[in-house]
Amino acid sequence: MLGILYGIGVGPGDPDLLTLKAVKALSRVSHVFAAASSKNDYSLAHDIVREHIPAGTPVDQLSFPMTFNPDKLEDAWRANCEQVVEILRQGKDVAFLTLGDPMTFSTFIYLMRKVRSRIPDARISVIPGITSFQAAAACAAEPLAEGEEIISIISGAKGGERLKDVISLSDSVVLMKAYKYLPEILAGVEEAGLRDSCCFISRCGLDGEVIERDFDRLLRMERPNYLSLMLIKRRGLESRDGSPRSVDRREGQEVDSTSQASPAGKPSCRDRLRVVGISEPSGPFRFEEKAI
């Protein structure tokens, strides 16, 4: 009998955001694979779950090239798939680790398709993970959607040119992969008239976490980390850095706005005070710092 291929989402970085289902699956599988860049063999996904993998369970890195070249990608994924298929054919269960969620901009999607094309009756089980943008919205205390609002999730890997297609239809846009082409992405945000309505979040839940709402500082940012995204809110941000007061649009009340930037090396949102919105039945909406 064929083994089961588990696609396991390990969340965006903070090991406390791993699901119990992921932890249970990791204790059972016979072999673990993790994606690593072909430039180095470091896998953040493996680091996040390391303590939950029993000693003796083999862990292999599957390297994938950071390229849009379809031939190079095809070759890499054919080779990666063969390694996984070999273990599944031995009847062993395999976990493939992926950052965030396996069904959202994830290398697991390529692997799943490849394995299915090699073994049409492959047994595949996907364990969802907390996505980077859910964690980022929580860290920045920026709601993604409420009421009838629409969220769009797009990639910035080629400069985020689809922002102009979606912005008029969306209340919030999540722009993933906001690193290499950050200047082009910022130009698109400015063109849409939203320079005061975007929040950049990098390395959420990890050392070196950054939450930046100041557009001029974003324009000066050099070589943002690969783990970076932008939240763009068509009706404006919940609160703003750089301004002591901002307007809560839901209540029309003035509220305090608090800086949440955490410079490299400083504690990230998982181990410091979190700014939370407090709404009391008789009082105005306000922000307060709460220990988490």
Ligand SMILES: C[S@@+](CC[C@H](N)C(=O)[O-])C[C@H]1O[C@@H](n2cnc3c(N)ncnc32)[C@H](O)[C@@H]1O
């Ligand atoms: C290949 S995608 C992986 C997305 C992932 N599957 C998810 O569900 O979030 C890589 C992109 O995810 C985002 N990302 C992942 N982890 C992040 C983190 N800790 N902080 C900020 N962005 C992150 C960045 O936009 C990064 O370029």
